[in-house]
Amino acid sequence: MWILLLLPFIGLLWVPFYNHALPALFGFPFFYWYQLVWVPITSLLVWIVYRNGAREGERR
Amino acid sequence: MKTDINWTALVIFVLFFALVTVMGFAASRWNRGVSHKGAHLDEWGLGGRNFGAWITWFLVGGDFYTAYTVIAVPALVYAVGAYGFFALPYTIIVYPIVFVIMPRLWHQAHRAGHVTAADVVWGQYGSRTLEFAVALTGVVATMPYIALQLLGMEAVIKALGLSGELPLAAAFVILALYTYSAGLRAPALIAFVKDLMIYIVVLVAVVLVPMKLGGYSAVFAAANDAFTAKGGATGLLLKPQQMLPFATLALGSALAAFMYPHTLTGIFASNSADTIRKNAVFLPAYTVLLGLIALLGFMAHAARLTVTNNNDVVPMLFNTLFPSWFAGFAFAAIAIGALVPAAVMSIGASNLFTRNFWKPYVKPDITPAGEQAVAKVVSLVVKAGALVFILFLPTKFALDLQLLGGVWILQTFPSVVFSAFSRWFRAPALLAGWAVGMVYGSWVAFADGTKPVHTFVFGGSSYAVYTGLLALVANIVVAVVLQAVLGGRRSGEEAAAVPRTGR
Numbered sequence: 001m002w003i004l005l006l007l008p009f010i011g012l013l014w015v016p017f018y019n020h021a022l023p024a025l026f027g028f029p030f031f032y033w034y035q036l037v038w039v040p041i042t043s044l045l046v047w048i049v050y051r052n053g054a055r056e057g058e059r060r
Numbered sequence: 061m062k063t064d065i066n067w068t069a070l071v072i073f074v075l076f077f078a079l080v081t082v083m084g085f086a087a088s089r090w091n092r093g094v095s096h097k098g099a100h101l102d103e104w105g106l107g108g109r110n111f112g113a114w115i116t117w118f119l120v121g122g123d124f125y126t127a128y129t130v131i132a133v134p135a136l137v138y139a140v141g142a143y144g145f146f147a148l149p150y151t152i153i154v155y156p157i158v159f160v161i162m163p164r165l166w167h168q169a170h171r172a173g174h175v176t177a178a179d180v181v182w183g184q185y186g187s188r189t190l191e192f193a194v195a196l197t198g199v200v201a202t203m204p205y206i207a208l209q210l211l212g213m214e215a216v217i218k219a220l221g222l223s224g225e226l227p228l229a230a231a232f233v234i235l236a237l238y239t240y241s242a243g244l245r246a247p248a249l250i251a252f253v254k255d256l257m258i259y260i261v262v263l264v265a266v267v268l269v270p271m272k273l274g275g276y277s278a279v280f281a282a283a284n285d286a287f288t289a290k291g292g293a294t295g296l297l298l299k300p301q302q303m304l305p306f307a308t309l310a311l312g313s314a315l316a317a318f319m320y321p322h323t324l325t326g327i328f329a330s331n332s333a334d335t336i337r338k339n340a341v342f343l344p345a346y347t348v349l350l351g352l353i354a355l356l357g358f359m360a361h362a363a364r365l366t367v368t369n370n371n372d373v374v375p376m377l378f379n380t381l382f383p384s385w386f387a388g389f390a391f392a393a394i395a396i397g398a399l400v401p402a403a404v405m406s407i408g409a410s411n412l413f414t415r416n417f418w419k420p421y422v423k424p425d426i427t428p429a430g431e432q433a434v435a436k437v438v439s440l441v442v443k444a445g446a447l448v449f450i451l452f453l454p455t456k457f458a459l460d461l462q463l464l465g466g467v468w469i470l471q472t473f474p475s476v477v478f479s480a481f482s483r484w485f486r487a488p489a490l491l492a493g494w495a496v497g498m499v500y501g502s503w504v505a506f507a508d509g510t511k512p513v514h515t516f517v518f519g520g521s522s523y524a525v526y527t528g529l530l531a532l533v534a535n536i537v538v539a540v541v542l543q544a545v546l547g548g549r550r551s552g553e554e555a556a557a558v559p560r561t562g563r
Contacts, residue, residue: 035145
């Protein structure tokens, strides 16, 4: 589960993957909306790990 | 920039400023709980260690995303484009880091009554030298950061049409007084108002401004034209040579972010490790806000603004596009947005001074009430210092120092964090790593003309990397090698200090 927390690092630090203008969304070049989309994704990933930890009684 | 006073905006501004001033003074009686410790540094310096998930969300959000950010990120985006957006990956990947590290540090602090990062280091390694190194780095890195908050405030005061240094000094004296009397409770309570105001301003701006300017496509197109005309390392996309600096700046800044005294104070003030974990899930909401704020830099191009000082981009945009009453509201949001981090930073620096300089070297038998008294006075000195800094020294000096401060604070990462995961390291190895990181990082940054990025030539091609991260690598390598050579022997000082009880 903790491995999920590595995804934002891969998604955001591998810059050549998203340094493009297209496809654009609502007038935003890909570079911009791609980064913004990572915000809720990261929240979700952290939440999944949090829920999982809580279930295993990590809630100290 | 308008030179005449904008009266409507000024009245709104003063009104909100007065509101938070009253709140600041009233805060000393707020959220006291049944476990109030009376005159105790835990009360003034950590708000009673009693902040739940909501208060922590507002406090850390208001403290981490500073007013200077609201001014400086759009200014950088206005000047160079895509490169300025490194703040976005930075403030995203910081949360997995917070989630993994900070609950563990909170447990260490909670168990032993630690108030500062240097307390944690003393508790874990029992080395006064390493404690001193970490505390000194924290204080030195924070001082220019406080000064930069003043810079943010100065920009909006100027936009209101006020001239001279008196308004800025007056605002800061008020801040100093209620921080003195209410401690961390003051910025925590004010953060509610500040954050709501900033959310309103930014949501209105990102809806209203593109409507006036012809939509986001037009905003990006205008910015693209401006960058094409400007040339150089600017543009809507990163140049190939900018990608590595972009990624390393994001990673290095994210690792450094919660080593600062002001952010760590917010962590230690929370009531449980679970509060911190929940906040790692919900704090990214502020990152969306930051992304939208950064776009203001592009909107300035679409609005055809030309500024002499990039820091005037946001105030000028608001003055041009908003009715004056809303501009006043927006300026109040930014100015109040400067008060919260400035207060927490001065409290964090005072806690460090009291716990890690005053207690070990001046008055070892100090009581918690005595600690609180010392910290309160120091917070006044710290703020006065920041004000003098801004009023009498060139702005560039504060900017350069803040930049170096980022490189420096990152060098405390191994000392503060590693003990939460491994018992292998000992103080001498970590201290040597810290020293190497500090010297190497400062030297490289100075040699590059106080730029945060260092360029290597390697096998015919050049690579540019964030200096702080480079120094951190040197720091860790030295610590690991030295630890492997020295082995697990504890120094005498350390053996004597462990086990160490709380206060």
